[in-house]
Amino acid sequence: MSTPIDFFFDFSSPYSYIASTQIQALADKHGRGINWNPILLGVIFKSTNGAPLTDMGMKGEYSKRDFLRSATFCGVPYQHPDVFPQNVVNASRATLWLQWKFPVKANAWIHACFKAIFVDNRNLSDPSVLAELAQELDIPPAQLAEGIQDASIKDGLKARNDLALARGVFGAPFFFVDGEPFWGNDRLPQIDRWLGSGPFLPQQP
Amino acid sequence: MSTPIDFFFDFSSPYSYIASTQIQALADKHGRGINWNPILLGVIFKSTNGAPLTDMGMKGEYSKRDFLRSATFCGVPYQHPDVFPQNVVNASRATLWLQWKFPVKANAWIHACFKAIFVDNRNLSDPSVLAELAQELDIPPAQLAEGIQDASIKDGLKARNDLALARGVFGAPFFFVDGEPFWGNDRLPQIDRWLGSGPFLPQQP
DSSP states (O other), X not given: OXXXXXXXXXXXXXXXXXXXXXXXXXXXXXXXXXXXXXXXXXXXXXXXXXXXXXXXXXXXXXXXXXXXXXXXXXXXXXXXXXXXXXXXXXXXXXXXXXXXXXXXXHHHHHHHHHHHHHTTOOOTTSHHHHHHHHHHTTOOHHHHHHHTTOHHHHHHHHHHHHHHHHTTOOSSSEEEETTEEEESGGGHHHHHHHHHHOOSSOOOO | OOOXXXXXXXTTOHHHHHHHTTHHHHHHHTTOOEEEEEOOHHHHHHHHTOOOGGGSHHHHHHHHHHHHHHHHHTTOOOOOOSSOSOOOXXXXXXXXXXXXXXXXXXXXXXXXXXXXXXXXXXXXXXXXXXXXXXXXXTOOHXXXXXXXXXXXXXXXXXXXXXXXXXXXXXXXXXXXXXXEEEESGGGHHHHHHHHHHOOSSOOOO
């Protein structure tokens, strides 16, 4: 069996960032690929009555501490960005465009976007930041800026959100491993066991 | 340092049940005691606008799967109860009364209540079930039934909820380790490292 892991992430989600730094090693360990799927939690939340964690009073206060602690626990740097949450529509569209036109650059782009927000305190809603990131990765910025305006890219991101909702995705990061849904960076140990010694529950009806 | 771990739990919370089966071994490993604090999430949620997970649409559907999978991952049995969530006011008051009058029975009572709900599909809101559990543990059922009507016990449970809220508890299970807050059964690995090799973040301001 070599079905890839479906990994749904939102660039503006701290736990998605942490998961993005861990999932490749986990997939490699078990000989799996990864489908990297950017989604927009803002759109998902409209359908599910969800809300950003940091808007949730006491839970929000706790979360800011937990973002940093969980990143540190996983051995990765974290600095909570001044602009949060960020509008990541264009960064997400750019990901789809790269996966289509420059697939060898797509994963580097994803990691660069997460690092920009959660390590370097940059603002991905600023088009000039996207252009800088593109240049740093030898992606032609003008082509990228044009690509993210492509109607098929816009439709593609919408379709990916709709697909996520249809599959039961209500938050991020969200994973499917051979059809089994896992929500949250803190489910990676369960995924590790699931892939290593096989499913430890019967399949869902 | 031998400050006990503060463990806040709701008898009707599946992840509290799972944590209740893990926390003693973790505390023992690091030479710590545990303060077992029953709270009522229903009361907490009135102050924090929270809601039971299983009421949350897609998140609720996912959660039912995750309860079972997370319990299995931790090596403990789980059967989602027919009555859920349950009214656990009396079971919680009984815990406080036992901690006061029969402290040697208190932890056995806590584990028996969790097992009744999440393994044996019993309903703790039924006074006869509480009486049966008491008998099984050689606790005089009539004394217990009288004890949970004691005004100081009722006030004690209210005070424990107020204390939890004042300390930032918005869900369960919730832990404080030397002042550091941890929410969720899935934070036990972080607690393990925190206790084992020391805090991996500077203290909160």
